[in-house]
Amino acid sequence: MKMTLFTALAAGLLVAGCVGPTPPTVTDHDNSRALAEAARISRLPQTQINHWPTGTATYNGQIGADLRGDLQGSVLGDMSMVVNFDSGRVGGSIGNLNLIAPSGRPDQALGGNLAISGFEDRGNILAGASGKITGVHSGGSGFASDVNLTLQGGVRDDLRRGDAVFGAVTGQGAGDVNLGFDGVFFGKR
Structure with a gap:
């Protein structure tokens, strides 16, 4: 049987249309x-x-936050928080988010970043982090969620x-997947 150029192109497009998750960028050890x-x-x-x-x-x-809702497990991501103690403003970003399976094993890297914006007053921090995250369901379909x-x-x-910060992370995501977040943030300078 002879494969035509059209058949080869159609097969290639079909394979290219399949979506797979991005491999995790963290390991069990990182988690x-x-x-x-x-x-x-937290004990400091x-x-x-x-x-x-x-x-x-x-x-x-x-x-790091436990998830509830349409996805199970947790997320782990990198945070850079900038605190201006003179003006009381807080900024920064959260990126390199990874979905961690309920077993504790990294599952996939999630796309997107969250922007941090808020306030510092007398050493207390209150900020929001928002943005869109994307990923892939186990069946291969993509998803997006607006996270706050x-x-x-x-x-x-x-x-x-x-020289360190620590606190609670709570919130939700809405979109193709609806999520609840409950966890912590921490960092050092």
Whole structure:
């Protein structure tokens, strides 16, 4: 049987139309390490009044949250939070989000980033993080969800005064998948 150019092109387009998840960008070890670091930072003392940093500080860390709703498991992502202690403004981003299966194994990298915007007052942080995330269902169909999170926490003392942040992450996503988020954020400068 002779394959025509048209048949070969049609088969190629059919294969190209199949969607597969993006491989995870984190490992089991990364997930375990993030859980241990979050627990460690959660036990640090809050920075005392008038001892927090001045100027602008960038805290690099992660968010981790259990999911409920249309997806099961959890998410783990990288966070960069910029706190201006003089103006009281908070900014930054959350990216490199990964879906973690209920078994604890990384499942897939999710597309999209969340923008952080909010306020700092006397070492207390209240911010939102919003954006669109995308991924692939196990059956191969893509999904998107508009995510809105609340980050509420504070500045902590690790090796120096005010060199860490820790707090709660809650929120939801709506779209092709509807999600609830319940977890933590943490970072160090």
